[in-house]
Amino acid sequence: MEKKKASFSGGLGFVLAAAGSAVGLGNIWRFPYLAAKDGGGLFLLVYIILALTFGFVLLTTDIGIGRRTKKSALKAYESVNSKWKFLGVLTFIVPALIMTYYSVIGGWITKYIVVFTTGNAKEAAKDGYFNDFISSKAAPIVFMLIFLAMTSVIVYLGVEKGIEKFSKIIMPGLLIVVVLIGIFSLTLSYKAEDGTVRTGLQGLFVYLVPNFDGLTVQKFIGIVMDAMGQLFYSLSVAMGIMITYGSYVKDDVDLNKSIRNIEIFDTMAAFLAGLMIIPAVYVFMGKEGMSEGPSLMFVSLPKIFEEMGPIGNFVGVVFFFMVLFAALTSSVSIMETLVASCMEKFNKSRKAVSLVMALIYAGAAAVICLGYNVLYFEVKLPNGAIGNLLDIMDYLSNYVLMPVIAILTCVLIGWIVKPKYIIDEVKKNNTSFKREGLYTVMVKDVAPVMLVVLLLKSLGLF
Numbered sequence: 001m002e003k004k005k006a007s008f009s010g011g012l013g014f015v016l017a018a019a020g021s022a023v024g025l026g027n028i029w030r031f032p033y034l035a036a037k038d039g040g041g042l043f044l045l046v047y048i049i050l051a052l053t054f055g056f057v058l059l060t061t062d063i064g065i066g067r068r069t070k071k072s073a074l075k076a077y078e079s080v081n082s083k084w085k086f087l088g089v090l091t092f093i094v095p096a097l098i099m100t101y102y103s104v105i106g107g108w109i110t111k112y113i114v115v116f117t118t119g120n121a122k123e124a125a126k127d128g129y130f131n132d133f134i135s136s137k138a139a140p141i142v143f144m145l146i147f148l149a150m151t152s153v154i155v156y157l158g159v160e161k162g163i164e165k166f167s168k169i170i171m172p173g174l175l176i177v178v179v180l181i182g183i184f185s186l187t188l189s190y191k192a193e194d195g196t197v198r199t200g201l202q203g204l205f206v207y208l209v210p211n212f213d214g215l216t217v218q219k220f221i222g223i224v225m226d227a228m229g230q231l232f233y234s235l236s237v238a239m240g241i242m243i244t245y246g247s248y249v250k251d252d253v254d255l256n257k258s259i260r261n262i263e264i265f266d267t268m269a270a271f272l273a274g275l276m277i278i279p280a281v282y283v284f285m286g287k288e289g290m291s292e293g294p295s296l297m298f299v300s301l302p303k304i305f306e307e308m309g310p311i312g313n314f315v316g317v318v319f320f321f322m323v324l325f326a327a328l329t330s331s332v333s334i335m336e337t338l339v340a341s342c343m344e345k346f347n348k349s350r351k352a353v354s355l356v357m358a359l360i361y362a363g364a365a366a367v368i369c370l371g372y373n374v375l376y377f378e379v380k381l382p383n384g385a386i387g388n389l390l391d392i393m394d395y396l397s398n399y400v401l402m403p404v405i406a407i408l409t410c411v412l413i414g415w416i417v418k419p420k421y422i423i424d425e426v427k428k429n430n431t432s433f434k435r436e437g438l439y440t441v442m443v444k445d446v447a448p449v450m451l452v453v454l455l456l457k458s459l460g461l462f
């Protein structure tokens with residue numbers, strides 16, 4: 001049994017590890033498709049406002065609870081207040097749900113690495129290529145298994161610390177590649193069938209400038225709901241993960257500063273991914289193409305790489321490799337949470353638990369893959385979206401469970417143990433906490449009320 005508790009070497013080690021968990025497919029795959037679906041600029045604006053308020057409050061709370069209790073989520077809530085043990089159990093369900101589909105998307109990334117390294121960039125840029133892939137029966141499962149195997153081996157061997165060392169190079173590298181692709185996509189232009197020419201700069205305008213035309217209250221609430229779920233998902237908050245990370249942080253680390261850096265890094269990554277994808281989607285697929293959904297990046301990026309000419313193939317390889325790395329650091333953090341909790345609960349070894357977990361998820365994720373062919377169906381979800389199996393999992397975790405956990409966490413901290421519980425933790429060692437006032441109002445009043453409204457809307461209750 002591993003009894004000794006690991007801790008990060010200092011502020012930077014913590015920020016890198018937390019950013020490694022936070023920056024992943026959520027930023028690169030999920031943010032752009034939601035932003036595009038919700039029309040670009042307005043979603044971006046709402047997202048940034050929410051990140052500065054809700055994101056900051058939830059991240060501070062999770063990390064604060066972790067460092068103060070020095071326990072992982074399952075036990076941390078219980079030590080905050082003995083009646084709140086159930087909340088720890090509830091947080092466990094979120095990564096358990098997310099893991100069912102994270103490796104499916106990880107598999108899609110793995111597939112594109114193979115496509116680009118084998119020089120098939122041209123094929124991938126053709127219309128319908130991605131759809132043919134996900135609707136085939138075996139290939140998506142095979143690639144998912146490869147991704148899941150990589151994740152499981154890292155967790156099984158307990159070597160994620162070794163992987164994180166590479167984060168220092170690969171994560172900033174990924175951001176640079178994303179910026180370069182983004183700049184390139186601004187130079188694109190395309191003549192549509194009806195003769196109109198769409199340019200990258202027009203696309204940039206769509207991405208950055210909020211468009212209020214035809215906006216109704218219902219639509220606006222829908223956008224806020226999407227942005228909020230995305231924020232939770234992207235920051236890995238309201239699911240216990242950041243509590244666990246917080247529990248590893250040494251007492252002399254300036255939490256306020258670390259939290260700000262994690263927020264900036266995560267939001268920057270999402271913003272830049274949007275910059276890379278959305279203008280290009282607008283150029284090649286027009287406004288109608290923007291509501292493509294989860295397949296958006298897989299459909300649009302190969303078209304950008306093709307436009308780059310011969311070098312495009314190489315850029316594609318580099319890009320998908322780096323995304324794979326970002327996805328792996330996130331999926332490892334999800335699986336690690338699940339494995340660590342089960343080791344504690346069932347008193348079994350890391351190896352045994354990881355093996356069982358890998359087998360369970362191989363089965364679960366295969367079912368999700370089949371959701372695009374054999375098990376294909378569409379249902380109208382209570383939040384108004386139309387979804388298949390993968391979307392249902394995504395809906396349950398991001399639109400239902402995370403808001404519930406966030407509401408309960410705010411009630412616990414805002415009203416039961418009082419915000420001072422977290423504020424004192426942040427201000428330990430006399431570090432400043434500039435947003436203390438904002439934190440208190442948000443965690444007590446604003447966040448719970450708004451989250452309840454959004455939850456009711458997600459459940460289709462008004």
Ligand code: PHE
Pocket residue numbers: 021022023024025026027095098233234235236239241330331333334
């Ligand atoms: N935040 C990660 C991302 O953006 C995903 C993640 C979800 C990580 C849940 C951990 C837990 O991809």
